[in-house]
Amino acid sequence: MAAMDSVRAARLLKGVRDAALSGHRPPVDPRPVIEESWSRVLRRGVDPDRDVRARLLSLEELEERRRTSPLAEVLPELRRGLVSIADAAQHIMVVADTEGRILWREGAPAVLRMADSHGFELGADWRESMVGTNGVGTPLVARRPVQVFSAEHFVRTHHNWTCAGSPVTDPRDGRLIGVVDVSGPLDTMHPATLALVNSVTRLAEAELRTRHLSTLDRLRTTAVPLLAGIPGRAVVVDGNGWTAAVTGMAPTGRLALPKSFGPGRTWLPSLGSCQVDPLPGGWLLRPDDTDGTTAGASAVVVLDLSSPRHPTVSVSGEAGSWTHELTPRHAELLYLLAVAPAGRTASALAGELFGDAGRAVTVRAELSRVRRYLAGLLDGRPYRFREGTDVRVILPQDPADLLPQSLASTVVRARRGERG
Incomplete structure (x- = not known):
């Protein structure tokens, strides 16, 4: 019965895809996350009837990416949660980096051989812009778990496949570090697969959080006696800005550090001008006694959304300048405030x-x-930029690339070139 349901669903989805690609009204609307993905890959010229593959990573390139990937820290957790289940269900587990390159792949040998025929192999490039809608590339763009079933795949040769992928975020800095996917033949699809993959990735993120807390505790043992001998204000943070210890000032959970950060004098919005000295595993920050915690009324704020994957906010003023890379959610919030100078209430933003x-x-x-x-x-x-602040927004060259993971109505209208 389940197999028959899968066949019927696949046939229906093929009709939906064919209608969407030909510009006709489909028998039913595709799911929003799939419709958005199809629109993106159509704009990028992906051929729906031709399987195009990029060059595989060399063995040296693959090993280097594995070595530097934060996902390597939680690979045992992912294996425990997914490999045995995937193997029994005739699926495979795939772990890819933020560029959609497959770094690890394990599971049923027969399914691994089938994956090879699709180019779903180690070192392969499974970005959405390369191979169309899929369980690796689409979650990376949408920044949420996505299941792609049969003809929901944009490229026709992938229609006998089903995928469920979930992005992984590093809790230390909020950045996307990759995606975990479980894939297999169409007739082995189970509706609970996506929930399982999402649960295991959340466990992996929890493991990263636990490791981070242990590292912060070790830094704290160094910081406490050091700060006892320092007059005035000082704070010790780790490489991601998380506070280990403070003296002479109110404690804070985390300080946002700029991308280029090192020893010497620097300026931070939350502290003003300060002296930075290196410590094993972190930094000692000693703010000046003058009050420099704000950028001033003449500040210029530049919200740069030109790169869909790396949105940033820059602040410049009399006290100095500073750039911070944003999470997708923070980029979304700041855009909604930037285009509404009068401000928005928390309820309006939530809506x-x-x-x-x-x-x-x-x-x-x-x-x-x-x-x-x-x-x-x-x-x-309401929430808004303070009066007198010069707020500038740099948009992508193609409006359709604006915050691709966002479903906010204001953003969706802007992606379509609509005003208001």
């Missing part, structure tokens, strides 16, 4: 982001994190 104005508490929590690195530049009730 935009989640389609549920009742999730205002979640919005407030996120904006409290944003204010850690935009101290003095954001007001509340």
